[in-house]
Amino acid sequence: MTHTARPTPATMALRCAACGHTHPLDDLAWRCAKCHGVLDLAGFTPVMPKAAGLATRRPSLWRYAEALPIGEPHDITMGEGMTPLVTVPGRPAVQLKVDHLMPTGSFKDRGAVMLAALAARLGVSRLMADSSGNAGTAVAAYATRAGIACDVYVPAGTSAGKVGQLRAYGATVHQIPGTREDTAQAAARAADEPGVFYASHVYHPFFLHGTKTYVLELWEQLGGRLPDTLVLPVGNGTLVLGAHLGCVELLHQGLIDRLPRIVAVQAAGCAPLATAFADGRPVPSDITAHGTVAEGIAIARPARGSQILTAVRATGGTIVTVTDDEVHAAHASLARSGLYVEPTSAVCWAAIEAGQAGQIPTTPRPDGLPTAVAPLCGSGLKSKPPA
Incomplete structure (x- = not known):
């Protein structure tokens, strides 16, 4: 199969977040060979394309080619990205990004x-x-x-x-x-x-450069702006870290003037990050996980936990928990609004409905911008519905 993407820049490498040791991309390293720390991408400088030129590009995440570490693989891509924003009756200040409308049914x-x-x-x-x-x-x-x-x-x-x-x-x-x-x-x-x-999706930093497109799309869809608050599910943190990365890149390029507040949501039955956040700890708490209907975020020991905690704190955000009962109710509420998602995808709506995401007004801002945006990450068609 012919691969038509541009060559990976020779300057790009994987750098340990703990000790700084670097690994060439073709070493296939997934963690630091010296200290087993997680690896971040080094030697890549993203550039957001001019907003005026985006309108002529195809509606996929590859429209942000200059901000991505590898070129579009025309023989592999399935048009992923550029998912719609919708509202839910009774909550006009909140918009939901329907990210399960992807080729495989999830934001991944x-x-x-x-x-x-x-x-x-x-x-x-x-x-x-x-x-x-x-x-x-x-x-x-x-x-x-x-x-x-x-x-x-x-x-x-x-x-x-x-x-x-x-x-x-x-x-x-x-x-x-x-x-x-x-x-x-x-x-x-x-x-x-x-x-x-x-x-x-946890260890390789290329994955995070893919999930950052969630925020790049949101920025474009909202007319070059971002909402006050991003409500995001968190287990291994691939969307939280990707969203934070995208926000930081937009800020550094002068395309936004502040970081939106990140409210990360965990299941109460498995909440090492929420516990650590509440205790002011820099690393995830050592917990005993209990069962939860939100299987997609039931991660007791997230490998990038310290990075998640740092990212959320940098935005002035917080990490909250929701119970399975709240998830059940939110799942049913979304379905009655025409949005059928897997139970894990209902945790953000559960936090919003329970007031756990902070005070969110019932009407949009005067400029029409939503106060908060949350993702619907996975289709309900491939998961067992909550009992």
Whole structure:
């Protein structure tokens, strides 16, 4: 399969956030070889295209090509991105970005296409991922588009719809008994095998440069502005960190004058970040996870937890929790508004409805800008509905 993306710049590398050690992209490193710290992208300077020129570009996340670390892979992309904004009756000050209207049914397509494009550019023959479902299905879909074999590790209790979707894409599915952390450990062992590209939505920073397009689209859709508050779900933090990255890039380029406040939402049954935030801690709290209907954010030990806490605090935001009962109610409320999402996607609406996201006015701002925007991250069609 011919790959038409531009070459990856030779100056780009992966740099450890803890010790600063760098790794070339083609080393296929997924964590620091020296200290096992997480890796960030170094040697890349994003540039937002001129707003006037965006109107002539195709409606996908690739319209922001100058701000992305790899060129559009024309043989892999499926038109992901540029999802709509909608309102919910009775809450005109809040808008929802319908991010489950993606090729695989979740926002994870934003990052997965970046990883598949990089894997194709590096010429790898096999990649693997671990996931509670949505990231794995996204990686599997783009892997098959790229003609690359794919293994996906998921918890044994992953929704049957997501497992079926993985197998339909041709992925080899490894269902791991135990917790989400047990799945992550099994994947880490496989990732250390020679020649394996670990297409991790948690560890590989290319994924975050994909999810930052959520904010770039929002900025464009709102006429070059952002709302006061971004309400975002958080487990491993790929959307929180991507959104924060996008906001910082817009700020540094003078395209916004302040960072919007980030309100991150966790399930009460698995809230290491909310607990740490409340206690003023710089790292996630050591917790015992309990079951939650919000399976997509049930992460007891987020690898980028300290980065998430730092990012939220930098915006003057907060991290809150919602109960499963609140998620059930929010899920039903969204469905009655015509929006059928997976339970995890209802956590932000649950926080807004319960007042956990802070005081959000009932009417939009005088300039017409919504006070808050939240994402609908995953389609309800591939998850078991709440009981």
